[in-house]
Amino acid sequence: MVVVAGATVPRQTGDTTMFVLGILASFAAIAAMCWLLFNLAVFALPFLVGLHTGIWAYGTGAGWLGAILVGGFAAGLTLAIGQALIMLVRPLWARFVIALIFVVPAVLAGFYATLGITRTMMPSETWQMIFAVIGAGAVGVSAFLRIAGMAADSSDGSAAGA
Numbered sequence: 001m002v003v004v005a006g007a008t009v010p011r012q013t014g015d016t017t018m019f020v021l022g023i024l025a026s027f028a029a030i031a032a033m034c035w036l037l038f039n040l041a042v043f044a045l046p047f048l049v050g051l052h053t054g055i056w057a058y059g060t061g062a063g064w065l066g067a068i069l070v071g072g073f074a075a076g077l078t079l080a081i082g083q084a085l086i087m088l089v090r091p092l093w094a095r096f097v098i099a100l101i102f103v104v105p106a107v108l109a110g111f112y113a114t115l116g117i118t119r120t121m122m123p124s125e126t127w128q129m130i131f132a133v134i135g136a137g138a139v140g141v142s143a144f145l146r147i148a149g150m151a152a153d154s155s156d157g158s159a160a161g162a
Contacts, residue, residue: 030117037113041106041143043079048105050075086150099147103140110139 054071062070085098114135118128 033113033117037110037139038142041109041139042102042146043075044105044109044143045082045102046075046079049078083150086147099144102147103144106143107136107140110143111136113139 050071050073053074054067057070058064058067082098082102086095089095089098111132115128115132117135118131122128122131
């Protein structure tokens, strides 16, 4: 208790603590979501293929279980085909094109995820777009480096065929 002009005023330390903890929790949540986004960006294309195939299967009367199974199979097949192409295709330009096919959906996912986060954090639409573009670039570079790492792991170390 603090005495001010003869009156006792209770301290409000609980409000300040909760305010600071709320800010720290928000930063932790944003960091966790960004980490998840960076790690899962490579799977944006297989996810979209699986999602749309599942929706198509559901629309043809497969039911929920059939749609989930068909969508999961399509997503796994897309990822497997992409990794097989990266391992088997030798020209560097073809590997680059395959990597771009996987990176473009990751860039779009990064853009819209960052835009969603910035819309809750700042009122200026200009700064929202600037941060969304920066986020899209960061997610795209991260996805490209992961895919390039898969291609480098599968290469035999020679530059022939490039």
